[in-house]
Amino acid sequence: MVDPGLETLVGEKLRAAFGPxxxxxxxxxxxxxxxxxxxxxxxxxxxTVPATVIVMELCGSSLPLSSExxxxxxxxxxxxxxxxxxxxxxxxxxxxxxxxxxxxxxGVLFLEDLGDLSLWERVQGxxxxxxxxxxxxAIDQMLLIHIAGSxxxxxxxxxxxxxxxxxxxxxxxxxxxxxGLEKKPxxxxxxxxxxxxxxxxxxxxxxxxxxxxxxxxxxxxxxxxMVRGEEVVVIDFQDAxxxxxxxxxxxxxxxxxxxxxxxxxxxxxxxxxxxKKRVEMGAPEVGRDQFLEIYILSAxxxxxxxxxxxxxxxxxxxxxxxxxxxxxxxxxxxxNLSKVAPYDQLIPVLAPHFEEMR
Numbered sequence: 001m002v003d004p005g006l007e008t009l010v011g012e013k014l015r016a017a018f019g020p021x022x023x024x025x026x027x028x029x030x031x032x033x034x035x036x037x038x039x040x041x042x043x044x045x046x047x048t049v050p051a052t053v054i055v056m057e058l059c060g061s062s063l064p065l066s067s068e069x070x071x072x073x074x075x076x077x078x079x080x081x082x083x084x085x086x087x088x089x090x091x092x093x094x095x096x097x098x099x100x101x102x103x104x105x106x107g108v109l110f111l112e113d114l115g116d117l118s119l120w121e122r123v124q125g126x127x128x129x130x131x132x133x134x135x136x137x138a139i140d141q142m143l144l145i146h147i148a149g150s151x152x153x154x155x156x157x158x159x160x161x162x163x164x165x166x167x168x169x170x171x172x173x174x175x176x177x178x179x180g181l182e183k184k185p186x187x188x189x190x191x192x193x194x195x196x197x198x199x200x201x202x203x204x205x206x207x208x209x210x211x212x213x214x215x216x217x218x219x220x221x222x223x224x225x226m227v228r229g230e231e232v233v234v235i236d237f238q239d240a241x242x243x244x245x246x247x248x249x250x251x252x253x254x255x256x257x258x259x260x261x262x263x264x265x266x267x268x269x270x271x272x273x274x275x276k277k278r279v280e281m282g283a284p285e286v287g288r289d290q291f292l293e294i295y296i297l298s299a300x301x302x303x304x305x306x307x308x309x310x311x312x313x314x315x316x317x318x319x320x321x322x323x324x325x326x327x328x329x330x331x332x333x334x335x336n337l338s339k340v341a342p343y344d345q346l347i348p349v350l351a352p353h354f355e356e357m358r
Contacts, residue, residue: 067162095232115227145216217248224236244298
């Protein structure tokens with residue numbers, strides 16, 4: 001049920017955004033994501049107004065948990081990250097939802113309604129060639145962020161004031177240890193195991209930190225990409241920051257259950273497509289083997305964070321729906337660990353805690 005106060009507020013702001021004839025017909029809640037934001041679909045009536053808009057209701061902090069705990073920003077932000085990144089990405093030509101109006105002090109924003117079809121849903125049942133085509137379109141949008149965005153670097157964009165460094169990588173690894181091992185139901189870890197994991201995670205973190213960063217979306221996965229006609233539209237970009245380019249690529253091709261469709265042969269071809277296109281856009285050429293090593297380490301780091309995050313959402317936030325993605329993620333972690341010695345030594349340490357890694 002929608003709060004009547006929110007309906008009144010949305011009706012008032014619709015008239016401010018679209019003129020006095022705009023009228024709210026219905027306001028329906030949409031399925032939430034892992035954030036503290038809530039979304040609604042507003043059905044409208046009136047002259048020269050869209051039939052529907054998406055209402056984003058702001059709840060609590062607009063920053064990721066890691067940004068708050070690590071005190072990344074020295075002073076309060078002057079602008080909502082979503083609005084800041086929307087302006088920057090629009091200037092690059094990235095296809096993102098249109099912003100019709102925003103009233104941050106009242107906690108609401110109006111966005112273009114892109115429908116309910118995510119990239120992941122769009123590729124179900126398609127041939128490998130069709131899947132490849134859709135994911136290449138997603139990579140094209142990613143490269144605009146990575147290449148064009150990095151070239152346009154400016155202090156006005158909040159994303160350039162934060163980056164994946166050793167401290168942030170280790171925060172995410174420790175998030176995995178805390179919620180994926182220590183605080184999950186029945187969780188337990190010995191002091192020796194914890195010491196070993198922290199040592200190996202620190203080695204990975206230093207390796208990733210040493211890589212040249214570029215502008216990254218940070219959560220560029222198949223559920224944060226919407227399909228509108230023949231377009232791939234990027235959403236949930238407010239947490240953008242600097243990171244190795246492999247981070248977003250690993251997010252796109254290694255998330256939740258993507259390997260049901262992105263098989264190793266498709267993954268290899270899409271990595272090759274990314275490398276080819278980035279050079280065509282003016283980026284320096286990099287060695288394929290070195291690139292893929294960082295790609296695998298990025299996928300591992302992100303997947304381990306995700307396991308901890310999904311347990312956190314269940315245990316702390318009361319959102320158990322994400323736990324169904326933990327088993328396929330763990331199986332992928334084992335597969336990727338086996339590719340990169342000496343990190344395959346993590347498998348026997350983690351296997352007693354996760355059936356999927358035995």
